[in-house]
Amino acid sequence: xxxxxxxxxxxxxxxxxxxxxxxxxxxxxxxxxxxxxxxxxxxxxxxxxxxxxxxxxxxxxxxxxxxxxxxxxxxxxxxxxxxxxxxxxxxxxxxxxxxxxxxxxxxxxxxxxxxxxxxxxxxxxxxxxxxxxxxxxxxxxxxxxxxxxxxxxxxxxxxxxxxxxxxxxxxxxxxxxxxxxxxxxxxxxxxxxxxxxxxxxxxxxxxxxxxxxxxxxxxxxxxxxxxxxxxx
Amino acid sequence: xxxxxxxxxxxxxxxxxxxxxxxxxxxxxxxxxxxxxxxxxxxxxxxxxxxxxxxxxxxxxxxxxxxxxxxxxxxxxxxxxxxxxxxxxxxxxxxxxxxxxxxxxxxxxxxxxxxxxxxxxxxxxxxxxxxxxxxxxxxxxxxxxxxxxxxxxxxxxxxxxxxxxxxxxxxxxxxxxxxxxxxxxxxxxxxxxxxxxxxxxxxxxxxxxxxxxxxxxxxxxxxxxxxxxxxx
DNA sequence: GGAATAGTGTCTTTTAGACAGTATTTG
DNA sequence: CAAATACTGTCTAAAAGACACTATTCC
Numbered sequence: 001x002x003x004x005x006x007x008x009x010x011x012x013x014x015x016x017x018x019x020x021x022x023x024x025x026x027x028x029x030x031x032x033x034x035x036x037x038x039x040x041x042x043x044x045x046x047x048x049x050x051x052x053x054x055x056x057x058x059x060x061x062x063x064x065x066x067x068x069x070x071x072x073x074x075x076x077x078x079x080x081x082x083x084x085x086x087x088x089x090x091x092x093x094x095x096x097x098x099x100x101x102x103x104x105x106x107x108x109x110x111x112x113x114x115x116x117x118x119x120x121x122x123x124x125x126x127x128x129x130x131x132x133x134x135x136x137x138x139x140x141x142x143x144x145x146x147x148x149x150x151x152x153x154x155x156x157x158x159x160x161x162x163x164x165x166x167x168x169x170x171x172x173x174x175x176x177x178x179x180x181x182x183x184x185x186x187x188x189x190x191x192x193x194x195x196x197x198x199x200x201x202x203x204x205x206x207x208x209x210x211x212x213x214x215x216x217x218x219x220x221x222x223x224x225x226x227x228x229x230x231x232x
Numbered sequence: 233x234x235x236x237x238x239x240x241x242x243x244x245x246x247x248x249x250x251x252x253x254x255x256x257x258x259x260x261x262x263x264x265x266x267x268x269x270x271x272x273x274x275x276x277x278x279x280x281x282x283x284x285x286x287x288x289x290x291x292x293x294x295x296x297x298x299x300x301x302x303x304x305x306x307x308x309x310x311x312x313x314x315x316x317x318x319x320x321x322x323x324x325x326x327x328x329x330x331x332x333x334x335x336x337x338x339x340x341x342x343x344x345x346x347x348x349x350x351x352x353x354x355x356x357x358x359x360x361x362x363x364x365x366x367x368x369x370x371x372x373x374x375x376x377x378x379x380x381x382x383x384x385x386x387x388x389x390x391x392x393x394x395x396x397x398x399x400x401x402x403x404x405x406x407x408x409x410x411x412x413x414x415x416x417x418x419x420x421x422x423x424x425x426x427x428x429x430x431x432x433x434x435x436x437x438x439x440x441x442x443x444x445x446x447x448x449x450x451x452x453x454x455x456x457x458x459x460x461x462x463x464x
Numbered sequence: 465g466g467a468a469t470a471g472t473g474t475c476t477t478t479t480a481g482a483c484a485g486t487a488t489t490t491g
Numbered sequence: 492c493a494a495a496t497a498c499t500g501t502c503t504a505a506a507a508g509a510c511a512c513t514a515t516t517c518c
Contacts, residue, residue: 001233001275003318043233043316047307072302073320075279084275086235086318088305144377160470178508180471185506201469202515216455217506223448392497410481412498417479433496434488449479 004087005050006037006128007058008071008135010169011094011111012152017168018111019132020058021124028081029125035132036109037087051090058109059097067093067151071135079127087126091135093151115171139169145218147189150209156193158204159183170221182219188212236319237282238269238360239290240303240367242401243326243343244384249400250343251364252290253356260313261357267364268341269319283322290341291329299325299383303367311359319358323367325383347403371401377450379421382441388425390436391415402453414451420444 009020021033036058040050048070056063071089079085116122117132124132142148143166150157152165163179183189193208241252253265268290272282280302288295303321311317348354349364356364374380375398382389384397395411415421425440 001235003233044309046309047305047318070304073279073305077276077278086279141377145373158470175508175510176470177472177510182507198516199469200517201467202471202517204470217452218450220449220507223446390497407481407483408497409483409499414480430489431496432490432494434490434498436497452480 002039002083002085003047004037004039004085005047005054006035006074006087006089006131007051007054007092008035008089008132009055009059009092009094010114010135010139010152012096012165012168013111015164015168016113016115017136017171019114019117019135020109021112022058023108024125032125033112033122033128034125035089035128047088051088055090055092059094061094061097067091067148071131071138074127074131076127087131089131089135091138093139093148095152095154136169140221143169143219144221145215147209147213147215150190153209156206156208158206159190160204162190162207166219172222186215186217186219189215234271234315234317235279236269236271236317237279237286238267238306238319238321238363239283239286239324240267240321240364241287241291241324241326242346242367242371242384243328244397244400245328245343247396247400248345249347249368249403251346251349251367252341253344254290255340256357264357265344265354265360266357267321267360279320283320287322287324291326293326293329299323299380303363303370306359306363308359319363321363321367323370325371325380327384327386368401372453375401375451376453377447379441379445379447382422385441388438388440390438391422392436394422394439398451404454418447418449418451421447 007020011018011020020036022036024030024032024034037054038050040047041053045053051068051070052063055066055068059066069091071091073086073088075084075086077084079087112122114132114136117124117129118136123129139148149162149165149169152169153161159180160176162183163174163176166179167174188210189212190207191210193206195203195206239252243250243252252268254268256262256264256266269286270282272279273285277285283300283302284295287298287300291298301323303323305318305320307316307318309316311319346364346368349356349361350368355361371380381394381397381401384401385393391412392408394415395406395408398411399406420442421444422439423442425438427435427438
């Protein structure tokens with residue numbers, strides 16, 4: 001019985017929610033896109049340890065600050081043509097990483113917009129499309145009642161940065177004024193962090209993640225796109 | 233590498249949230265309370281199939297209508313003194329079952345109030361206390377934005393029945409008038425189902441589970457007990 | 465001053481919380 | 492009628508949605 005670990009690593013690049021995918025260099029599914037991951041390194045390795053190890057290998061970063069949580073087990077018969085493989089999927093959230101994914105052991109790794117996989121446009125190896133879908137839905141849901149959105153941001157961020165996260169993950173535009181009021185009045189969500197930075201226009205005030213991990217009242221996601229007049 | 237399935241089967245009995253536990257007849261943890269479950273029946277059995285099979289064996293019921301969802305993987309090193317056992321936990325929700333749990337293959341099976349395990353009063357075999365805690369927290373959370381509460385009820389139920397579910401799972405009293413208004417105005421949550429039944433007092437109107445699985449707006453759980461004047 | 469971005473304020477609608485009263489059944 | 496249970500209504504407070512305006516920086 002083989003046990004594998006698959007990683008759904010989500011990040012924001014150019015205001016678009018993206019997932020890290022690698023091009024498979026071997027059969028089965030040679031040339032197809034797949035989630036990074038691999039088998040347990042040895043029989044005694046814990047699954048969580050394997051997930052952390054793979055995450056470090058794939059992102060080439062210090063992984064201690066990254067959000068990593070278990071997504072679920074996937075073992076539908078026939079999901080792997082090589083035989084019975086039980087895969088444990090993990091969801092990782094990363095702030096914007098340096099452009100080249102350094103230190104990757106997979107040949108071609110790239111950040112792909114998740115939209116391509118939520119509808120039927122592109123397919124992935126194995127059942128990885130379903131795993132990506134589940135991972136995105138988990139992220140969407142957790143943005144409602146947890147402070148997960150701050151895991152997409154750097155240590156300090158502006159309210160506009162945070163709104164970008166919500167808009168990209170939920171896939172809908174939000175009103176900046178109501179959004180700012182909401183996050184500022186949700187206790188323990190964000191905490192002031194120093195002064196403004198320098199850009200064109202008024203400098204934004206910066207914040208850091210607050211002490212609370214669960215939000216009350218929650219950020220309620222509208223069931224449908226609120227108004228279909230996006231940017232004019 | 234051994235793979236096991238553990239079941240957190242929750243139900244309501246005497247207005248108390250309970251979990252099905254068995255007394256272990258063998259080492260390790262002989263005599264201790266544990267979750268029902270077991271190893272895969274054969275190498276080709278899928279984990280989901282094993283969970284369904286165990287659920288049928290333990291409850292002795294037609295399992296087709298019961299809610300069953302994956303909870304997570306537990307494989308902390310040392311969780312099982314026999315060696316490396318990877319356990320996949322499932323959460324099952326059952327309406328009130330016939331009093332004796334018929335057809336059970338475990339020696340002594342009983343419905344225990346979950347309160348005993350959420351604080352430090354009683355312990356369980358292996359890491360089953362953590363699994364129960366995670367299962368209850370999953371149920372509490374899903375009651376907020378999904379129609380899971382109807383899975384605790386029979387096919388038809390009164391609003392008071394539904395309120396009993398929320399009070400037992402969340403562990404806090406709710407106002408009957410506001411609760412009724414809330415569930416009646418949440419579209420697709422419950423649908424009228426025929427007429428009243430016979431008891432002492434005015435007969436209650438009956439409902440069935442509505443078409444919607446996700447609730448909007450959600451049932452928001454107060455962060456703390458709302459008023460500490462329970463029943464006088 | 466003008467462009468660009470950040471932030472605050474106000475009005476309205478919706479939803480939640482607190483509470484008192486009315487309705488329908490059984491005995 | 493009394494007791495028991497089910498249901499409806501009203502007032503208030505909180506939160507969300509929909510807007511228009513002011514503020515600070517760079518050029």
